[in-house]
Amino acid sequence: xxxxxxxxxxxxxxxxxxxxxxxxxxxxxxxxxxxxxxxxxxxxxxxxxxxxxxxxxxxxxxxxxxxxxxxxxxxxxxxxxxxxxxxxxxxxxxxxxxxxxxxxxxxxxxxxxxxxxxxxxxxxxxxxxxxxxxxxxxxxxxxxxxxxxxxxxxxxxxxxxxxxxxxxxxxxxxxxxxxxxxxxxxxxxxxxxxxxxxxxxxxxxxxxxxxxxxxxxxxxxxxxxxxxxxxxxxxxxxxxxxxxxxxxxxxxxxxxxxxxxxxxxxxxxxxxxxxxxxxxxxxxxxxxxxxxxxxxxxxxxxxxxxxxxxxxxxxxxxxxxxxxxxxxxxxxxxxxxxxxxxxxxxxxxxxxxxxxxxxxxxxxxxxxxxxxxxxxxxxxxxxxxxxxxxxxxxxxxxxxxxxxxxxxxxxxxxxxxxxxxxxxxxxxxxxxxxxxxxxxxxxxxxxxxxxxxxxxxxxxxxxxxxxxxxxxxxxxxxxxxxxxxxxxxxx
Amino acid sequence: xxxxxxxxxxxxxxxxxxxxxxxxxxxxxxxxxxxxxxxxxxxxxxxxxxxxxxxxxxxxxxxxxxxxxxxxxxxxxxxxxxxxxxxxxxxxxxxxxxxxxxxxxxxxxxxxxxxxxxxxxxxxxxxxxxxxxxxxxxxxxxxxxxxxxxxxxxxxxxxxxxxxxxxxxxxxxxxxxxxxxxxxxxxxxxxxxxxxxxxxxxxxxxxxxxxxxxxxxxxxxxxxxxxxxxxxxxxxxxxxxxxxxxxxxxxxxxxxxxxxxxxxxxxxxxxxxxxxxxxxxxxxxxxxxxxxxxxxxxxxxxxxxxxxxxxxxxxxxxxxxxxxxxxxxxxxxxxxxxxxxxxxxxxxxxxxxxxxxxxxxxxxxxxxxxxxxxxxxxxxxxxxxxxxxxxxxxxxxxxxxxxxxxxxxxxxxxxxxxxxxxxxxxxxxxxxxxxxxxxxxxxxxxxxxxxxxxxxxxxxxxxxxxxxxxxxxx
Numbered sequence: 025x026x027x028x029x030x031x032x033x034x035x036x037x038x039x040x041x042x043x044x045x046x047x048x049x050x051x052x053x054x055x056x057x058x059x060x061x062x063x064x065x066x067x068x069x070x071x072x073x074x075x076x077x078x079x080x081x082x083x084x085x086x087x088x089x090x091x092x093x094x095x096x097x098x099x100x101x102x103x104x105x106x107x108x109x110x111x112x113x114x115x116x117x118x119x120x121x122x123x124x125x126x127x128x129x130x131x132x133x134x135x136x137x138x139x140x141x142x143x144x145x146x147x148x149x150x151x152x153x154x155x156x157x158x159x160x161x162x163x164x165x166x167x168x169x170x171x172x173x174x175x176x177x178x179x180x181x182x183x184x185x186x187x188x189x190x191x192x193x194x195x196x197x198x199x200x201x202x203x204x205x206x207x208x209x210x211x212x213x214x215x216x217x218x219x220x221x222x223x224x225x226x227x228x229x230x231x232x233x234x235x236x237x238x239x240x241x242x243x244x245x246x247x248x249x250x251x252x253x254x255x256x257x258x259x260x261x262x263x264x265x266x267x268x269x270x271x272x273x274x275x276x277x278x279x280x281x282x283x284x285x286x287x288x289x290x291x292x293x294x295x296x297x298x299x300x301x302x303x304x305x306x307x308x309x310x311x312x313x314x315x316x317x318x319x320x321x322x323x324x325x326x327x328x329x330x331x332x333x334x335x336x337x338x339x340x341x342x343x344x345x346x347x348x349x350x351x352x353x354x355x356x357x358x359x360x361x362x363x364x365x366x367x368x369x370x371x372x373x374x375x376x377x378x379x380x381x382x383x384x385x386x387x388x389x390x391x392x393x394x395x396x397x398x399x400x401x402x403x404x405x406x407x408x409x410x411x412x413x414x415x416x417x418x419x420x421x422x423x424x425x426x427x428x429x430x431x432x433x434x435x436x437x438x439x440x441x442x443x444x445x446x447x448x449x450x451x452x453x454x455x456x457x458x459x460x461x462x463x464x465x466x467x468x469x470x471x472x473x474x475x476x477x478x479x480x481x482x483x484x485x486x487x488x489x490x491x492x493x494x495x496x497x498x499x500x501x502x503x504x505x506x507x508x509x510x511x512x513x514x515x
Numbered sequence: 516x517x518x519x520x521x522x523x524x525x526x527x528x529x530x531x532x533x534x535x536x537x538x539x540x541x542x543x544x545x546x547x548x549x550x551x552x553x554x555x556x557x558x559x560x561x562x563x564x565x566x567x568x569x570x571x572x573x574x575x576x577x578x579x580x581x582x583x584x585x586x587x588x589x590x591x592x593x594x595x596x597x598x599x600x601x602x603x604x605x606x607x608x609x610x611x612x613x614x615x616x617x618x619x620x621x622x623x624x625x626x627x628x629x630x631x632x633x634x635x636x637x638x639x640x641x642x643x644x645x646x647x648x649x650x651x652x653x654x655x656x657x658x659x660x661x662x663x664x665x666x667x668x669x670x671x672x673x674x675x676x677x678x679x680x681x682x683x684x685x686x687x688x689x690x691x692x693x694x695x696x697x698x699x700x701x702x703x704x705x706x707x708x709x710x711x712x713x714x715x716x717x718x719x720x721x722x723x724x725x726x727x728x729x730x731x732x733x734x735x736x737x738x739x740x741x742x743x744x745x746x747x748x749x750x751x752x753x754x755x756x757x758x759x760x761x762x763x764x765x766x767x768x769x770x771x772x773x774x775x776x777x778x779x780x781x782x783x784x785x786x787x788x789x790x791x792x793x794x795x796x797x798x799x800x801x802x803x804x805x806x807x808x809x810x811x812x813x814x815x816x817x818x819x820x821x822x823x824x825x826x827x828x829x830x831x832x833x834x835x836x837x838x839x840x841x842x843x844x845x846x847x848x849x850x851x852x853x854x855x856x857x858x859x860x861x862x863x864x865x866x867x868x869x870x871x872x873x874x875x876x877x878x879x880x881x882x883x884x885x886x887x888x889x890x891x892x893x894x895x896x897x898x899x900x901x902x903x904x905x906x907x908x909x910x911x912x913x914x915x916x917x918x919x920x921x922x923x924x925x926x927x928x929x930x931x932x933x934x935x936x937x938x939x940x941x942x943x944x945x946x947x948x949x950x951x952x953x954x955x956x957x958x959x960x961x962x963x964x965x966x967x968x969x970x971x972x973x974x975x976x977x978x979x980x981x982x983x984x985x986x987x988x989x
Contacts (some may be wrong), residue, residue, distance in 0.1 A: 064732070105561075106561070107559075107560065107561045113560060113561070115560070120560070123560070125559075125560075125561075126554055126559065127554050127559070127562075129561060133779075224563060225561070225562070225563050226561045226562075227561055228560040228561045229789075231788075232788035232789050233788040243786055257566065260563060260565060261563050261565075262563065262566065262789065262790050262791050263563075263566070263788075263789065263790075263791065339785060339786075340788055342595075343593050343595055343604075343605045343783075343785070344604075346595065346597065346603065346604035346605055347558045347560070347597075347602065347603045347604055348560075348595065349604055351599050351654070352557055352558065352602065352654075352656075353559070353987050362597070362598070363597070367745055386783065389595070389783035389784075390781055390783060391781045391783070394783075394785070398785060466716050
């Protein structure tokens, strides 16, 4: 089935006119029709627009002008936090009402220019705040491997859609693990680029200094291909970095002999599930067999990462979300004066977790508390970054579990924010340090069979090496070939 | 007991850029509501600010014009508050690391030169404008995101008049430097006034009262003329003032409480994560410093001392910079700068206005003006003839000496020639001659006029008088 192809498999076929973009798009739409009722990865999708894009690409191919379109005909699903011109933009929140984006995010422009079909609004935790997609105002997304479980979050819809072959790849965003953790829990590849690698223009900000956009794919090669398209400096984002963009896919040689892999001793924590631990240990052995050298390293400030993150991220969020006020766009609940209009609108429009974080962020920035919380957190953040930079003097990449457990049950942690926050314990430091990281499948739990993710962390702008290691490992295993689909269609 | 007043001003000035500070929308006054807007300045979800480099340059340039130092590290911060005219509900500003710090403004006041120190001039963004209609309200966001400079003075101002003169001097400097048009009608300058009073000799400052959102300099003066006696009246009766923000009611002519200290906002400033810190290079600063111009007061003082011009002439050349530049080209090497100034101000400027010609288009070479002055001063031509010569210079651009020569306008001081003309006049006006001889002294002037006429204005008038008198008395 065409929807099960990877991008690298598909684009060659489209270019050779063996398959049309329309056929592959239709195949994804058929799959969504078959199974999305059980998963609810998509909040909405515009089938007519998607097919029109496909037809336009087929015309380009027929006209012989398909060169320089590395993603030719690939249907790519979009997390509901990224602006696509003419499509709804809700951030899985009620507060945006019937908002339709008047512009394309830079990544969307780049995908379109590369020949991708950009479609669908993928479910997420409201404003990307959460680790389970249970915080969506429009219903939870279910894990394709076990629909009684969460897909991870916040980019749960993106991970589930790719894992269930509803699209060939998807875009998500990662502020504290929101790409890598759901990728791990759904059994796909999820990459968070170095801060500044990919333009954030058109990404509705949660925490501006931590957010990055990245791809969900079915294998590492596709992640490399997508990253190459997404990357590069953008005049619309001052925090994007003018660092040259390598030909990432060309670096996937399978050759990792002599590369040094660091294992942080601080990451072997109590809450780590034994099956997850075992899978990661096996992966490390596999990497050794491939010729990598494994070295124990220390990241001494690891314990402070979660606390630091919840100060920095919520502070920025409290300002970023202030614009949702009912004045210029989105839902409005009237009031007798501006202040009551704000209160009514935001009270009705935001969900509980978003409110919790806005209040937390407002508190840590308040006069008299700023130095003790925000300023202190920024100092600790610098120490955490230094931990990594020091470690990377000794090793090329760092390997850890992506998440301490496999997918948990819907509702299991939703009443305990702290437990929920701890599910990001291995992914959060990467955002604070501004480095890059990828999660890829490294095994399954026994019963039920649930995917386990391996996290590989790389140096700032070290995506080439990161992807090389991930690819070498992936190609020496079969984990990425496993599909949850059989389970779904049996239902 | 005697009281003294302590005033500090925060002046907001719109910068003269083509586009807004964070997006490409036009920075333009008077467009229909919400036409100069885009996703960025409307605070749409997902947008990011990108700094307008000209805005950064004009900020630094202002720093130089106000004698500030320019730190090599500045950054932007978010100032958080909810208001319908604020698209993001935070304002991008500079909190603890502004682009320019510690300067001063010198200006003429009370017959001397006064100095007000500048704490800082920092860059921020303007907000939209609220409109209230019968049944609802609206916001025009055309102004949102326009670059705004906040110029904060030290509390060095001691009276309403001094505040007024400081603001005018500041405005002149900013217009002069090309930083802002400072058009008050278009809301390009707005002011917050901090004022307190204390008994003379007391060291601690009195309770700081802020009067917000003043949009005219005369308004600032009027508000202070009301507020200072009000505060003194309270304190001198043993009353206590407390820190508060007040608003000026221009119609009633009074200030009234807006919010007290307890109601003050907590703006929760923190560094703007969407913008990189601003760290100018030496080359960049060098480029900006090339745009620094001579300040109005310095120019006035220089024109007065270098050319011995009266204050009024110097002031004319301060207001009309191109004319002053022309004067400086003309006056090079001239022996009589005042006369050169007179010709430039009284004749050239008038003729330009009359013919609606731009100074840049005039045919009169600057070097021609001192030539003309020298012709008059040496007695070569009369002042009256000089007027005709100038008209010819203006029309053709010809040098004055050439005009005088070509038209034979040189003054005749040849005694023989003049005697001949005098004889003619005496012969032709026997009645006038009689009058003079019978004691009517004024009749001489009439005869003089006849001689001048016969000489076509070229005869040296002093010589004519002398010779006529001699002949009539003999």
